[in-house]
Amino acid sequence: MTSKKMWFLGRLMHRHKRLSQLSSFFRSASCAAEGAVAPPVDSSVTAEQAVRLWAQHFTLHGISEPLLSSQYIIAHVLGKKTFEGVDRRQLKDPLTDTQTVSVWNLCTKRLTSMPVQYVIEEWDFRDLTLKMKPPVFIPRPETEELVGLVLENLRLIRGESYGADLRCLEVGVGSGAISLSLLHSIPQLRVFALDQSQAAVCLTMENANRLGLQDRLEVQQLDVMGDSDALLSKCGPVHFLVSNPPYLLTQEMQSLQTEIVRFEDHAALDGGLDGLSVIRSILVLASELLIERGRVYLEVAQCHPPVIRQMIEETMPGLLYLETRCDLSNRPRFCIIQRRA
Amino acid sequence: MVVGCFRKSLSCASRLRTFTTHTRDIRLFIKRPAIHRTVKSTLQELENANPRSFHTSHPAMVTKILTVDEIFSKKSLHDFLKKKEMEYISCLEALNTDNQTLDEEEMKIKRNNLSVLAPLVQKMKELEDKQKDLKDTQELLTDNDPDMHDLAETESQNCLAAIHDIKLKILSFLIPEEESDMSDLVLEVTAGVGGQEAMLFTDEIFDMYQNFAAFNGWGFDVLEVMSSELGGVRNATASISGPLSYKKLKFEAGVHRVQRVPKTEKQGRMHTSTMTVAILPQPTEISFSVNPKDLRIETKRASGAGGQHVNTTDSAVRIVHLPTGIVSECQQERSQIKNKEKAMTLLRAKLYSARLEEETSKRYQARKVQIGTKGRSEKIRTYNFSQDRITDHRIGKTIHDVHGFLQGEELLEEMIEYLQQFSEQESLMDILKDTDYNQQ
Numbered sequence: 114m115t116s117k118k119m120w121f122l123g124r125l126m127h128r129h130k131r132l133s134q135l136s137s138f139f140r141s142a143s144c145a146a147e148g149a150v151a152p153p154v155d156s157s158v159t160a161e162q163a164v165r166l167w168a169q170h171f172t173l174h175g176i177s178e179p180l181l182s183s184q185y186i187i188a189h190v191l192g193k194k195t196f197e198g199v200d201r202r203q204l205k206d207p208l209t210d211t212q213t214v215s216v217w218n219l220c221t222k223r224l225t226s227m228p229v230q231y232v233i234e235e236w237d238f239r240d241l242t243l244k245m246k247p248p249v250f251i252p253r254p255e256t257e258e259l260v261g262l263v264l265e266n267l268r269l270i271r272g273e274s275y276g277a278d279l280r281c282l283e284v285g286v287g288s289g290a291i292s293l294s295l296l297h298s299i300p301q302l303r304v305f306a307l308d309q310s311q312a313a314v315c316l317t318m319e320n321a322n323r324l325g326l327q328d329r330l331e332v333q334q335l336d337v338m339g340d341s342d343a344l345l346s347k348c349g350p351v352h353f354l355v356s357n358p359p360y361l362l363t364q365e366m367q368s369l370q371t372e373i374v375r376f377e378d379h380a381a382l383d384g385g386l387d388g389l390s391v392i393r394s395i396l397v398l399a400s401e402l403l404i405e406r407g408r409v410y411l412e413v414a415q416c417h418p419p420v421i422r423q424m425i426e427e428t429m430p431g432l433l434y435l436e437t438r439c440d441l442s443n444r445p446r447f448c449i450i451q452r453r454a
Numbered sequence: 455m456v457v458g459c460f461r462k463s464l465s466c467a468s469r470l471r472t473f474t475t476h477t478r479d480i481r482l483f484i485k486r487p488a489i490h491r492t493v494k495s496t497l498q499e500l501e502n503a504n505p506r507s508f509h510t511s512h513p514a515m516v517t518k519i520l521t522v523d524e525i526f527s528k529k530s531l532h533d534f535l536k537k538k539e540m541e542y543i544s545c546l547e548a549l550n551t552d553n554q555t556l557d558e559e560e561m562k563i564k565r566n567n568l569s570v571l572a573p574l575v576q577k578m579k580e581l582e583d584k585q586k587d588l589k590d591t592q593e594l595l596t597d598n599d600p601d602m603h604d605l606a607e608t609e610s611q612n613c614l615a616a617i618h619d620i621k622l623k624i625l626s627f628l629i630p631e632e633e634s635d636m637s638d639l640v641l642e643v644t645a646g647v648g649g650q651e652a653m654l655f656t657d658e659i660f661d662m663y664q665n666f667a668a669f670n671g672w673g674f675d676v677l678e679v680m681s682s683e684l685g686g687v688r689n690a691t692a693s694i695s696g697p698l699s700y701k702k703l704k705f706e707a708g709v710h711r712v713q714r715v716p717k718t719e720k721q722g723r724m725h726t727s728t729m730t731v732a733i734l735p736q737p738t739e740i741s742f743s744v745n746p747k748d749l750r751i752e753t754k755r756a757s758g759a760g761g762q763h764v765n766t767t768d769s770a771v772r773i774v775h776l777p778t779g780i781v782s783e784c785q786q787e788r789s790q791i792k793n794k795e796k797a798m799t800l801l802r803a804k805l806y807s808a809r810l811e812e813e814t815s816k817r818y819q820a821r822k823v824q825i826g827t828k829g830r831s832e833k834i835r836t837y838n839f840s841q842d843r844i845t846d847h848r849i850g851k852t853i854h855d856v857h858g859f860l861q862g863e864e865l866l867e868e869m870i871e872y873l874q875q876f877s878e879q880e881s882l883m884d885i886l887k888d889t890d891y892n893q894q
Contacts, residue, residue, distance in 0.1 A: 201657060
């Protein structure tokens, strides 16, 4: 056999091997999710082609935000946070084999309606990049505004440097977004945080360790509704309390996006029949744990602020409802409440 | 030969007249032998280098950058300096005579004026002294003693050098500082005429400035990139920060033109495409504030219940300034609040530049080197690939090596230095012209 023939056969076999590799992702894809994507005809795909291919496939399977999902996943595989951040010339280069494998694996997960944040296992919250892990609640953009509101309010009360010795309690810490952002912005702050879910407690600790903020943070697995005595004995008086508690009404739970219903912890979302059951417990706790004139900062559903105000005025003489603030889309979203002197 | 050359440049000028509105320059160069010489020699050089590649768009417009001595030979400069000296003396007298009629406010203005003028007047005095020294020394040059003659020769050389330095210093006092010269900036590139080729070129220019920022050690933060499906960039913005960033980049604003055979062109025809650069100074929080009530902020979460009800990854933010209708947007970040901050940066830069433009439009009307967003419609530079040259039409400067230029390093720096010199000279001439005008 001539050497030319040998070379030709070798190339053919090599190509064939890579093709069969690609189609095997698709077999596994079709098992995990409903439907499979046709593998690329040529065995090498550029980032741009992969984005288009998966966006089409997501659309076909009714996955929400098809193009963005595909872009975020591929940007992540290329080591960037957003598709806009990827060097434009890199988009024309073929993906390496390892990159192709991870794009296909991650996109296949997305086909099951898993939220992008869980698929790539991280997301940004203000200045921080946090690890995300199902079923721990994924922080929403409104909560970034809650942190901004707390920081602005504290500066107003305590001056630009927030003063010395500042303690805070967070109820329902989730992935740690609020507490870690506050710790990141205020170097003298100490936080006591709790969550009823062990997974959330672990994830918060993991994020705190990654960011080097673990020294000023204590996280406990406690239920604000059931374990209030234990909580009172463990946590001393605090200057302020912050929370993004579960505030959805139980009846709303089934009408949520598939992403939320299938993957996120319902306990982090379901606030009972009127969406206020956890909020009530927080307010009771606030009158016991806050120092005089200490404040509570809450994120709530847009129907809640007037109800909470009325509840405080009628049944909680120790508290004063100060203010309702709106989110970027002008929905009443945040409540500021103060403990009376 | 001389006649032939002159005729050539004349015909060149008449051809030019059809292209350009700068008739003033053409008149100038016909009348003034110095400039004529420049043109002639450039023409000759060109013909020697490559007789076939003669093109009209560049040599005839060479604008001369005057030497220090040439500027000092102008009567208007001397008049201006005299006026400043008088002003200084009158301020000094007013403050010294303990005048009761002046109130606190006027005193303050005069004192301020004095401190501004003092260094200039001092330099003028130094110049006078040195010129006297020079005159005295030059008298000694006629001396018969060879040693004495040598000494005088050296001394007068030293004097001339010192005079030159002092003159430079005086001119630098006269060139006004722009309010925004010390600020950071927002760069915006937009594809113009020429379809996909224009977008590819826009992409290259955006890269050039990114490299130029790195070359100067400035920060380069991409705010927004709108890529085209086919490749290239429709529109992109970046915030650039660092010492002198605005002062250097402000001359880059305007229409940039590319002439080449595009990669997509199958028949090998040359295309001409354009893109636009806008340079917006970035105001500080203190110097420029925006009323939050004037803003409408749009996000993908605006419809529906928001909050825990929805999980979206679309974190793009768009801000509309209602009174002016100016819009900015950002989707560069995964965090919505970060996108909002960046969109605000962009919006503030746009609003500030609109205000600056309004304030300064009168002052710069007659200038060739435009700044800010002014002159966006004016073609400022051509990148010609087949002749491997970049020509800046405002100052008629040509630099060779297009690929090197697009690297955004020394060659771009060189072009910008020329523009800077030219602009300083123009603002100086403006001041002198004002003096002439006031005296008439």
